[in-house]
Amino acid sequence: MRGATIRHMTLAVGLVLLLTALRSQPAAAHSTNGSDATHYRTRLDGLTPPVAGLTATVDPRGEWIQVTNATGKTLTILGYAHEPYLRITPAGVEQNATSPTVTLNQSLFADISQALTRQAAPQWLPMSPGNQARWHDHRIHWMGAVRPPAVQAHPRTAQLIGTWTVHMTLESQPIDVTGTLNWLPVKNGPSPILVAFIVADGLLLLIGIGIYVLFQRRRRGGNADPAADRSPDPPVSSNGSDWFVDRSGTASTPRETATREEPDHDVPTPTGS
Numbered sequence: 204m205r206g207a208t209i210r211h212m213t214l215a216v217g218l219v220l221l222l223t224a225l226r227s228q229p230a231a232a233h234s235t236n237g238s239d240a241t242h243y244r245t246r247l248d249g250l251t252p253p254v255a256g257l258t259a260t261v262d263p264r265g266e267w268i269q270v271t272n273a274t275g276k277t278l279t280i281l282g283y284a285h286e287p288y289l290r291i292t293p294a295g296v297e298q299n300a301t302s303p304t305v306t307l308n309q310s311l312f313a314d315i316s317q318a319l320t321r322q323a324a325p326q327w328l329p330m331s332p333g334n335q336a337r338w339h340d341h342r343i344h345w346m347g348a349v350r351p352p353a354v355q356a357h358p359r360t361a362q363l364i365g366t367w368t369v370h371m372t373l374e375s376q377p378i379d380v381t382g383t384l385n386w387l388p389v390k391n392g393p394s395p396i397l398v399a400f401i402v403a404d405g406l407l408l409l410i411g412i413g414i415y416v417l418f419q420r421r422r423r424g425g426n427a428d429p430a431a432d433r434s435p436d437p438p439v440s441s442n443g444s445d446w447f448v449d450r451s452g453t454a455s456t457p458r459e460t461a462t463r464e465e466p467d468h469d470v471p472t473p474t475g476s
Contacts, residue, residue, distance in 0.1 A: 239350060240264070242389060243364070245343050247382040254373060259380045265344025268369060268380070269337040278378075280336065281370040283307065287325045295332040299325045308339050342367045345384060359388045 245265040250257060256273035272278040272291040282288035282304030290297050298305060301323035330336070345351070351364050362385070369380040 242387045243345050244385045244387055245367075245382060246385060247380070249381065251379045251381060254376075254378060257373065257378070261343055261382060265384070266339065267337050268340045268343055269335065270371070270380070271335045272373075273334055274373065276374050279372045281372070283342070284322065285370060286322060289330075289336050289338065290327065291334055291336055293334075295334075296330040296336045297327040298330050300328050301326050307341065340369060342369055343382060343384070351386070354386050360386075361388050362386050 241264075243265060244263055245261050246263070247259060247261045250259055254274060256275070257278065258271045258273075260269045261267070270278070270280065270291065275293055277293075278291045279287050280289040280291075282299075282302050284303060286302050286304070287299045288302045288304045289299070302325070345364060349355070350358070353362055354364070364384045364386055366381065366383050371378045371380065
C-alpha cells in the first residue's frame with residue numbers, strides 16, 4: 204500500500220510540474236522567439252481627425268484592433284494595399300471577399316507586400332448586424348523573426364520600436380487610426396505571473412495529497428477485518444482438556460468445575476428395607 208501511495212504522489216508531482224512549465228511559456232503570437240512575446244506592447248494614440256461616434260481600441264498584445272461606428276454613415280476600413288477590406292454600414296458589418304488582406308490576416312505571419320500584386324472589384328459579404336468590427340491586423344504588432352536592432356543592443360531598456368497606421372474613410376473623409384509599438388525591458392528573475400502560477404500549483408498539490416491521504420485512511424478503516432473485533436477463543440490446556448469460562452469469569456476445566464459444584468452435605472446412602 205505504501206508503494207502505491209508513493210507512486211501516485213510522484214505522478215501527481217510530475218503532472219503539476221508539467222502544467223507549471225506549460226503555463227510559464229508565453230504565447231508566441233508575434234515573434235518566432237516565443238519568450239519575447241510578452242515584451243511587445245501595442246498602444247493606441249487615437250483617430251485623426253477625431254469624429255463623434257467613431258472610436259477605436261487595440262489589444263495591448265497586438266492581437267486585434269476594434270472600431271465602432273455610431274455615426275450613422277458608412278465607414279470603410281482599408282487593407283494593406285489601401286483596398287476596401289471591411290466596412291461598417293448602418294445595416295451592419297461587411298467584408299470584401301476579394302481583398303487580399305482577408306487571406307493575409309488568417310495567419311499570424313504574412314508577407315504584407317503580397318497584397319500589392321492583387322486587385323479586384325469589391326464583393327461585399329455580410330459579417331454581423333452590429334456597428335462594431337474587430338480583426339487581426341499585422342500593422343499593429345512586430346512581424347520580425349528576430350528582435351529589432353535597437354532592442355538587440357539594449358534589451359533591458361524600454362524603447363519605441365515604431366509607429367503604425369490603419370487607414371479608413373468615413374463616406375469620403377479620410378480617417379487614420381494611429382498608435383505605437385513599444386518594447387518593455389527584460390527583467391531578471393521569474394515574472395510575477397510565473398511565481399503566482401507556481402504558488403497556486405503548489406497549493407493545489409498539497410490539497411490533492413491531503414485529500415488522497417484522507418481517502419486512503421478512510422478506505423482502510425472501512426475494509427477492516429470483522430474477525431478482529433471478535434473475542435478470542437477460550438484457551439486450551441496443555442494436557443488436552445478443554446477450558447471454559449463460568450459465570451464468575453473464571454476459566455477452569457470440566458473436572459475443576461464439577462468439584463466446585465459438588466454439594467457440601469453428604470449424600471445419604473440408601474438402606475435396604
